[in-house]
Amino acid sequence: MILPLKLEDVFFVAAGRVILERISAEIGAGPSTIILGANGAGKSVLMRLMHGLLAPASGKIRWGNGDAARLQAMVFQRPVLLRRSALANVTYALKLARVPRAERERLALEALESVGLAAFAPRPARVLSGGEQQRLALARAWALHPEVLFLDEPTASLDPTATREIERVIQAFDAAGTKIIMATHNLGQARRLGDEVLFLHQGRLVERAPVEQFFSRPASPEAAAFIKGELPWV
Amino acid sequence: MEGLAEAARGALRLIVSGDATLGGIVLLSLGVSLSAVLVATLVGLPLGAAIGVGRFPGRRAVVVLLNALMGLPPVVVGLFVYLMLSRAGPLGSLGILFTPTAMVIAQTVLILPIIAALCRQAVEDAWAEYEEQLRSLGATGLSAALTVVWEIRFSLLTAVLAGLGRASAEVGAVMIVGGNIDGVTRVMTTTIALETSKGDLPLALALGLVLILLVIALNAAAAYVKDAAQRRYG
């Protein structure tokens, strides 16, 4: 099990500014975790630090046992797909994970089915709609059956219908046992999909609580202001 | 103006007459330049891609140098390769001076920086888009770089065509290392130079027009292939 993920006094600095300050948390298996905060609070940076795309200026980020690199995946706000068919995008990820060639196509088709894109398998990925592309990105991430799935504002660029489709897929993955860690600034989405909330404000972890408790009885003034909609940006 | 019209008529006559000597010269020109482009592409694309995604000390200096080498004067390259291949030089025992092989080598040296530098720029620009996603999927180093190269393969075609243009147009390098030997190393550009120096300007101009038409035809063919492939793969 690569969880729990332990963050100890993590700092991140860029261009002379402190983006994240003294973040400490232990994220365990089970409940889906929402990283919540206004734009500029540091959510995306925290996601990338956890996933290993960035290195902290100081502090430690530690996974549990196992091949942490292989057993996690990330879906970004805008999906980056290769100029190939939908199926080939998924088999590419499987190839990188050294899945034997004979297995790749089968696993890829399964993944496409799980997001409802099986019929699109031979289509060039780049001609799909925004929502379909994001579903494809999810399928690609899912194909390796990761233990942890990071999602960085996955529906921020999508219309309501596409957003609902993506949320359904995420909920299905959650139900299947994948640990969901998702960053969003969308309160409704956080309530729909999350079990617990880590609330970031100006680079600090200000509050952590189960989702209903966070929304009905926020402990910190910043969280309260944010929920009331008075903190659109930092 | 009249000279130009006469040259155009001359060019038409040359093409239509199917003169065997001219045919041989045209085939040799194509063979030398296309071979040089092939080798320079095989070496230059990975080289440019590696520099494009790589981060190492002195990288900026390498990029500046690579860009500067695009402007290598052909006659200087010819001189350098000549001194290498001369019997009095280090590679003299190969005995390939004054052969088409020497001409291919000289042209390869000339256009390698062009293809590598243009590839480097294109890959670097594309890398900004692909880096996070590819690293998230576990693609690293050369594998990631080559994936990006394949992604932008149609844009890279322009870099390859730039190299082809430079190779077919130059006379300095092939003149020195080839010796402009009748029937052996005489190509279109050296023939034009010879006819000019003999004072047969109409013939030289007519040959020049044939050369330009040839290069246009090559570019048109490349554009057609590119469009067809793009329609297939998106």
Add this chain to the structure above:
Amino acid sequence: MGLILRLLCTFCLAGSASAQPRFITVASTTSTEQSGLFKHLLPIFESKTGIQVRVVALGTGQALDMGRRGDADVVFVHAKPLEEKFLAEGFGVKRHDVMYNDFVLIGPKPDPAKIGGSRDVLEAFRKIRAAQAPFVSRGDRSGTHFAELEIWKTAGIDIARDKGPWYRDTGQGMGPALNIAAGMNGYILADRGTWLSFKNRGELGVLVEGDKRLFNQYGIMLVNPRKHPSVKQQLGQAFIDWILSPEGQNAIAGYKIGGEQLFFPNSE
């Protein structure tokens, strides 16, 4: 793709010396090649012996340097003092006279230096300098350039010191230099062979000829295999022997442009 690979393979094979037909490399001068002599001569030799002759045409100085580097098997140029120096340095085996032609002093029809019709090239050169008329020089260490410098010297003119803007040192072959002279209506010393086959004459014509100082002797030498073991001694000597033979000498005499003979064989 397939065509390219096939062409590439052809070059690789063509490039490797061992897969070659028998051939020699001859370093000669641009004026000799541009006169068209080789196109006339070489097919006769090649069909008789099966030896392909590959001519690299440069200025005399460069051609001899090619011999010094061992990049040629035979040198065939026209500047006797330079050839003898080459021999003395040990780079050549033996020097043979092959043929001669002459130089002609070319100039524009308006003839500002008033030298037309004369047979005294020294006097003509003096008049050109006095009139500061545009004069185009090869400037490229060729046999023609060398001859031109000799004439200035014999005429008592230190051209290196006395040259002014009227003297155009171009550093080019005979053809390009003639192009320049035609373009600026200047005077120029040229070998008759190149002049006869030169097409871009403009207003130029032959003004001075027949002076014995305009005599232009061609010589041929085998590059010394002891200096460069890669020299194809037997094939190169076969070519030299043929050029000097009655058959070769007749072939040289048989080369004409517009009915006019360009080169006059004079081997021993």
